[in-house]
Amino acid sequence: MSIIVQNISKSYKTKKAVENVSFEVKKGEIFGLIGPDGAGKTTLFRILTTLLKANEGNASVLGFDVIKNYKSIRSSVGYMPGKFSLYQDLTVEENLTFFATLFGTSIEENYDLIKEIYIQIEPFKKRRAGALSGGMKQKLALCCALIHAPKVLFLDEPTTGVDPISRKEFWEMLKRLQQKGITILVSTPYMDEASLCDRIALIQNGLLLKIDSPENITKNYDKVIYDVSTKNRHALIHDLKNFPSQYSVYTFGEFIHYIDKQKKFNSQELLQYLKDKNHTEIEIKTAIVTIEDVFMDL
Secondary structure, X not given: OOXXXXXXXXXEOOEEEEEEEEEEEOOOOEEEEEOOOOOOHHHHHHHHOOOOOOXXXXXXXXXXXXXXXXXXXXXXXXXXXXXXXXXOOOEHHHHHHHHHHHOOOOOOOOHHHHHHHHHHHHHHOOOEHHHOOHHHHHHHHHHHHHOOOOOEEEEEOOOOOOOHHHHHHHHHHHHHHHHOOOEEEEXXXXXXXXXXXXXXXEEXXXXXXXXXXXXXXXXXXXXOEXXXXXXXXXXXXXXHHOOOOEEEEEXXXXXXXXXXOXXXXXXXXXXXXXXXXXXXXXXXXXXXXXXXXXXXXX
């Protein structure tokens, strides 16, 4: 295993950021921590990259204990924090050279590892980092995290605030890095990115809710979800919440997702109920279960 986390807990005064968290990341896989802001993702990343001490539990990265062997971990992993943290007044080239020097290497020595990424920002190598676009900053930060050829890569919400095209390009880059044998632990609040990971851990309020492959999480979901829409969307939400056997009602894109408590629920009952409530242009159909649906339920 590249990463082992055992019963890790961390509190800030009276607030528990992470509580009794355990998981393992296999060598060469992309493992995703999926959850909203404040779920505890960044706290876990800081513990695993030896920047923060846990109150309880233990963890290891590449067989090194996060407390006893912190120097070995720091030289063996790459870390890309959620907030852009490179030197804004240094150029692209200067930032990359600086980080290479910190690890006793050079751009030339590990250029093959960053080539596919760096080639996209090389035309702007004399531009200050603070003047780059969000997507370019993201690529530069990834290059700096890779310049010393780490075996494990920690990426804390790397695509937050980045345009959809750059997000797609970034995940394509991660897949190529995985093919080179690098283990990747990535956190994201975007549920659609969960399907791009080999395995994921759903996390909320410092607690792990479920760990499995994205496919298994949706396949093993035991409830039927209905896409419901009518002409009066606002009234629809209110009326669905008042349906006697409703289990869950929430907005999902152009539809309202409805789940019923009854195992043998007949959607015709709901159709008649909505007609009695004077709804028109009613559409009820079985929805495809997504990671977001499972997370909402959990």
